[in-house]
Amino acid sequence: MEQAALLQLAKRSLEIEISELEHLKNRLDGSFVKAVDLINAATGKLIVVGIGKSAHVGNKMVATLNSTGTPAQFLHAAEAIHGDLGVIQKQDVVLCISNSGNSPEIVTLVPYLKSYASALIGMTGNAESKLAAHCDVVLDTHVQQEACPISLAPTSSTTVQMALGDALAVCLMEINNFRDRDFARFHPGGSLGKNLTARVSQFLSSQKPEVSEQSSVKEVIISVSSSKHGVTVVTDQDEIKGVITDGDIRRMLMDHDDLSGITAADIMSKNPKSIEQEALAKDAMKILKEKNIGQLIVTHQGHYTGIIDLHRLLDEGIS
Incomplete structure (x- = not known):
């Protein structure tokens, strides 16, 4: 297939999915609000149930919800009817995802989901399905057309499910006043978390080069040379x-033929840029970039405690 034809096919696929998302947006109503309220009011967690492609969507929803302050757990429909129903507690809310709403595993499982949890929310593309009939709230995810050229592979339908799950997470975040500091608590290992929480003290160099004002040129050169900074x-x-x-040092050597009597006080630049060790590492990075320098002096209560290096921060994902 020629490049132009491939690009046209890709654009058509995106156009179909965008159109289906527009339809989803336009039909949002009180059912969505009720679903958000049920999840928010639950004293337990949100159990997300799915099978097939909807299971993959469900796992992504759970990951997003957990990282944004709404406790959630995924339950595979096929495993649920073989023992895993035990994860559901009466204080939990269940969100069951099924495009058809009539797959055998879902039909078998739905009565148990309804009786085990405090509420059952259905996310389905079939408002007349067995799933919809048992739910307290139905979120309509029907699509007019899959993006798949043969209209069989779940494409538009899973995109709509995913987007609606994101909308739930976003609304719950806002209701619970979930902010960047909260997000950072759940992402301590990634660059996002580091940029929001990491302190300068975590990235101090193992070296702390220093000389006195009376140090000779030789002592200064040795100190600078032995420091990787x-x-x-x-x-x-x-x-x-x-x-x-x-x-x-180079400028001093170019300006003086006689080095005797020259001390560190004669060579140094006064009032160097510094930062407190309990400041955020991202603030140190901001200074380094603005001043176009590679190192920053670190202090604690006005006293020298070490060096923080641009490359170390970059390696740690601080931006």
């Missing part, structure tokens, strides 16, 4: 007096 900090009992970079 290419800098050394001039201190007086951990009070920061200045900073010396390898560039400062």
Whole structure:
């Protein structure tokens, strides 16, 4: 198939799914609001049930809900009728996803879901199905056309299910005033969580190069050279007096033929940029980028505690 034909087919697929999402948006009504209220009022968790492609959608819904403050658990319909129904408690709400609403596993399972949980929400494309008949609330996900060229593979239907699940999660987030600080609590290992919670102190270099104001040129060069950062900090009992970079040393060597009597105080740049060790790492990154520098001096209550490096932050996903 030629490139133009492939692109046209892809665009047609997207157009169909976009159209079905528009239909979904336009038919949202009080049933959606009731579903949100039932989930929000539950003293237990939300159990999401599905089979086939709807099971994959359900797993994604559960992941989104859990990460945004709504406790949820996935239950596969085929496993549920063979023992896993025990995960459902009376205080739980069940959301059962089935496009047809009449698959054998769902039909067998629905009466038990209804009796075991506090409420049953159905997400189905068939308002006349066995699933719909048993539900307290029905969320209509019917589609006029699948994006699949032979109209058989779940495409538009699963897109609509996924989008409606996202809409539920977003509304529950807003109702519960779920904010970035809450999101970070559930994502401590990823770059999102690190950018929201990680402190400068977590990324301090193992090296803490420093010299005194009276240090000789040789001592300064040794300190800068032994530091992987290419800098050394001039201190007086951990009070920061200045900073010396390898560039400062080169400029000093070019300006002086006689190095005797020159000390760190003569070479250093005063008032260097610094940051408190309990500040957010993303704030350190902001300073590094704005000032176009590679390192930042770290302090605690005004005293020198170490160096934080641009490349270390980048490696850790801090942006």
